[in-house]
Amino acid sequence: MKAKLTERRVNLLKPTGRRYDVRDDAVPGLLVRVGPTGHKTYYLDYYDADGKRSKYRIGPADAVSLSDARKEARKRSAEVAGGDNLNEVKRERRRQAEVKQQQVLGVFIDEVYTKWRSAERKRADEDLARLKLHFEHWYELPMTQISEAKVLDWRQDRLIQGMSPKTINRDIACLMAVLSHAVRVEVIPESPLRNFKQLKVDLRERVRFLSSEEEKRLRDYLEAREVSKREGRINHNKFLRSRNLPPKPEIGEGQYYDHTTPLILLAINTGCRPEELLLLEWRDIDFVHRNLTVRGVQSKSSRTRHIPLSAEAIRVAKRWKASPGSNRSGLVFPGAKGQPMDRMPRAITRIITACNLEDFRPYDFRHTFASKLAIAGVDLNTIRELLGHETIQMTLIYAHLTQDHRREAITKVFD
Structure with a gap:
């Protein structure tokens, strides 16, 4: 439909239940589109340089006057005559605005x-x-x-x-x-920090690990804790029975009260990162070949590694698996609702405090594992592989321990 548009005529256009266009006979290409619900929008109908027909949205009739729509249509028609594709230009402006915002x-x-x-x-x-x-x-x-x-x-x-x-x-x-x-992703042309120099860090700084005396103190505490918890469960069950209430599972001497002790002992025996232990599954422990697998999806480096298990680690894992609080499948150390824990249990921090282990964190059980190996004379590259370090530089923090061990050996023989 073509007509001589006026403001009054535009206002009187009624919806028909279907979309229709009314073209302006004053400005070629200008039209007002009436939607099924009566919403009216001005468009410029044009052909681009390739002969493809397109419509450029000028704006809603309740926000743009007819005279302004005609001015905009004439302006955009001149751009089309100059070879511009209006919708491409609009998309590029929108993209640039989004990039600027990002x-x-x-x-x-x-x-x-x-x-x-x-x-x-x-x-x-x-x-x-x-x-x-x-x-x-x-x-x-x-x-x-x-x-x-x-x-x-x-x-x-x-x-x-x-x-x-x-x-x-x-x-x-x-x-x-x-x-x-x-x-x-081409949001900025270059990083303003591309030449920034980080602080120099001593890669061979001393690390915190358990001394022999501290480890003995910790192990004695853990054993005493197990005995206390086991006796507490016995007494609690006596109380429950006296009230005709169902008792909780008994804890035998070959079982653990909860995951705290086995988690600490496996950390010391495997050198796994805390998050690796918390994501460990029973299928990752091979009791036959005495091997623990840290899968790539669990590892910080995204690389799978295999850690041989000591006799103590095997005993601890078997004892925990046989304990009432353990799952027989799935996660080795699940959270209260069976989900992976996002950090080491607070009980471990409380035990560290109770044992007077100053300046010690749960992560330092990993350092204890590596330090024991270094003191025993294991080469740094082997320690690197067991810890899952990507480069030997990360393992150099244990280098002084091998030197101290050699110095002690020489002192014993020659001094």
Whole structure:
């Protein structure tokens, strides 16, 4: 339908239940489209340089006057005559606007980086939490404005607060990873931190591990705890029976009360990372060949590795499997509802405190495993393979232990 459009005529156009167009005879290509519900929109109907017919949306009739629609139609018709494809130009402008919005650090993290990081890396939630904790005050900045000077000032403040260089480097590495991914997906042309130098870290710093005396104290405590828990269960069941209530499963001497003791002992005997132990399944323990498999999906490096099990590790695993609180299949150390635990149980931290193990964390059971091997003269490359380190540099923190052991041997013989 073609007509001489006026504001009044446009307002009087009625819905028919089907979409229809009314073309303006004053400006070629201009039309008003009436939707099934009566909604009216101005369009420019045109042919692009390739002869393809397209419609360019000018705007709704209740927001754009007829005179403004005619001006816009004439302007866009001139652009078409110059060879522009209006819809392509509009899409490119929209894309550039989206890119500009994504160039803001917080927007990019929320809309792009979080999804990618979660798919690419285990425990990505830790990286994202670290970003939010330390750099949220920069979330409204364009990423190109996160200069080396800003990061240097932030780093200096952290050093003054007493944070270790290793921790600071880890935090900054998370930020640098965001900027690098922004370059990769062409949101920014280059990372403003591409030449940033991290703090130097001593790769051979001494690590915290259990001394022989501390380990004996810990083991004695664990055994006493098992005896106490076993007696407590007996007394509790007596109480339940006296009230005609069903008793809880008895705990035999060849069983564990809960997962605390076997978790600690396996950590000492295997050197597994805490998250690797918490994701360990019974199918990963080969009792016949005395072998534990850390599958790639569990490992920090995403590489499967195999750890030979000591006689004690086999005894601990069998004893735990036979215990009332253990699953016979699935996770070796499940949470209260059968799900994987996201961190070592607090009971372990309480035991560390009760045993007066100063400056000791659950992760240091892993250091204890590696340190025992180093002191026994095992070469660093073998230790690297057992720990699942990607490079030997990560294992060099145990190098001084092999030297101390050799020095003691020489002292015993020649001094």
